[in-house]
Amino acid sequence: MPRIAILIGGIILSGCGADRSLSQIEQEMRSLDTLYLTAGSGKKITAAATKGVFVDGESGELCFPAYVCTNPECPGSQGDGQPFLFIHRDVMLRVGPGGEIVRDEMPQGRNPVDVIESRGGFANPTCPACWEVRRGRPETQAMKQQFVEWAQPYTLPVAAARKKELEDEYQRKAAAKSGSRRRSNVGR
Numbered sequence: 451m452p453r454i455a456i457l458i459g460g461i462i463l464s465g466c467g468a469d470r471s472l473s474q475i476e477q478e479m480r481s482l483d484t485l486y487l488t489a490g491s492g493k494k495i496t497a498a499a500t501k502g503v504f505v506d507g508e509s510g511e512l513c514f515p516a517y518v519c520t521n522p523e524c525p526g527s528q529g530d531g532q533p534f535l536f537i538h539r540d541v542m543l544r545v546g547p548g549g550e551i552v553r554d555e556m557p558q559g560r561n562p563v564d565v566i567e568s569r570g571g572f573a574n575p576t577c578p579a580c581w582e583v584r585r586g587r588p589e590t591q592a593m594k595q596q597f598v599e600w601a602q603p604y605t606l607p608v609a610a611a612r613k614k615e616l617e618d619e620y621q622r623k624a625a626a627k628s629g630s631r632r633r634s635n636v637g638r
C-alpha cells in the first residue's frame with residue numbers, strides 16, 4: 451500500500467512540475483538572448499546573456515555585450531531610429547594562442563584606471579562617438595556622470611518583450627503564492 455501512495459505522490463508532483471516555480475522564471479529572465487559585438491570588426495552575434503565574454507569561433511575575436519548610447523545628441527546616431535551600439539571592452543582580456551581567453555595581470559603598484567586608459571580602454575562604459583567630441587574638452591563632474599548614465603546595456607526588442615511577459619508571470623505567481631500562504635495561515 452505505501453508503494454502506491456508514493457506512486458500517486460510522484461504523479462501529483464510531476465503534474466505540478468508543468469507549473470513553473472519562481473526561480474525557474476528568474477532563470478529564464480537571466481538567460482534571455484542578448485546582443486554581442488566582436489571587439490575588432492563589430493560583428494553582431496546574438497547569444498544568451500549568461501554566456502558572458504566569449505571568443506567568436508569564426509573571426510577569433512572577443513565578443514562583449516552591446517551597450518547603447520541614449521544621448522539624444524549622440525554624434526554616432528544616424529538619425530534613422532537605429533540605436534548607436536558599442537561595447538565596454540575589458541582591455542585586460544585577449545585571445546590566447548589556443549583560442550582561449552587570457553586575462554593579463556594588472557601591473558603592481560599602478561593605478562588600474564591609468565593602465566586601462568593606456569590600453570585604449572575606459573573605466574566606465576563610454577560611447578566612442580561621444581568620446582570623439584568629449585576628448586580634450588574640460589568637463590564638470592556632473593557632465594561626466596551624465597555620459598555614464600547615457601551608456602546603457604542594450605536589450606534586444608524580442609528579449610524586452612519576453613522579459614515583460616516573464617515579469618507579469620512572476621508577479622501573478624508570487625501573488626498567488628502569498629495568497630495561498632495567507633489562506634493556510636488562517637487554518638492554523
Ligand SMILES: [Zn+2]
Pocket residue numbers: 519520521524525526534577578579580581
Ligand atoms: Zn554617444
